Amino acid sequence: MSELTTVNSNQVAAQGNDNMASMFMNMAMNPECDVDKLEKLMALYERDEARKSQVAFNRDFAAMQSDITTVSKGSKVDYSTAKGRTTYSFATLEDIVDMVRPVLQKHGFAVSFKVNTLKDVNVQCSLMHKEGHSIETAMTLKEDKSGGKNDVQALGSSISYAKRYTLSSLLNIATRDDDDAQAAMQKDNRVITAGQSKTLEAKFDQLPIERQDKFIEWLKSQQGVESIPEVRVSAFNAVMSALNKVIASLDKDAA
Template sequence: MSAAKLDRLIQLQERTATQDAKKAFLKALSSMQAKLPVIPERGSITHPKGGKSTSYALWEDINEAIKPILSKYGFTLTFRTHQEKSQIIVTGILSHKLGHSEESVMRLPVDTSGSKNPVQAVGSSTSYGKRYSAAALLNLTSRGDDDDGDDATKTPCISEEQKHQLQARLDEMQADESRLCRFLKVTRLDDIALRDFDRALQVLDAKERAS
């Protein structure tokens, strides 16, 4: 067999192995997602101007809930983190045992709220990035306490953290915030309905893949 033919054969085998690994990844992910739990929201953010606080799922709770399920279906979830100027970049990597992996990147400002010291500020942003990159990769959902009866007729909007996640994705992609708002029929990110949050992420994912 000539060297050129051997090289083509090796390339074909590599492409086939890559395609098979991706198919196995998607099949296992599809089976696993039905088993992933809804995460309780035990964390809270008190808005500085008063009003009702916003709840969110703690990274510790997410990690404890998903680790045994990831292992059962042959997945591992790891993270790369580094700092660029005033931003913390957290990359979540979901890897399958047969070799295929997917990534989700979060760019976050250093969280200096609440009189945090520099180490606490970096830790808070890193934890935030882990929560939302994991949620993006696994399509996780979380749930807080039921709303009071007075709020039953209101359409809940995305939380401050979810708004920051969308803003970080828009900044990373250098995308126009107003176009996303027009698509979701709102005037600003704060007005996006909670039920449309996953839809907004899907729109940004599709735009990123198309670019």
């Protein structure tokens, strides 16, 4: 996606620009024209036009802010690694675009992205106004290979994230989705207390050696940890339940 909406910039003050262009052309063709004065006049005109376009940009940008709404977090990430489990909800780039597209159109703005992947991932987002003024922001990051992504998926994920982040930054869309994601990761990665660890280990010690080995394999595959002290707080009940089930099955076999 390179552009969210299209604005017809050519129609903005077209008549005035044509008149000025004709005037400068006529002056330049006059053999008696003072080139130095003409250049100064053109520079003065360009500065004045730039000032006017910035004023128009600021005016319409301020008006646009009242139409920018909160984007609901409609997508979820959930995966486990040796370091623990990661799970959070977030608003996708498509979610944000669906909200801002009509708002941009209404107020005479357009957005475009420039992507460079020669070294890392660099995404530049530009917000352009129909009067000619524009602002930009950029973000550079590594490929996102979390969750077992292949190279193509990692590249696409990083580009999408950078577009979402830069677009949200330019339009003042709340970025709490990203903060929520980090908070969720930190909360989910907290390990159990020493007391909780001893409780689980007491259950674990009731298992025969071969069952202990199998249970450790279960911890690795299902919880992303290699020992009981590494179990996360959020997984304590699940691990306790799994241990109780194994113990119950042993008691049943013994009977």
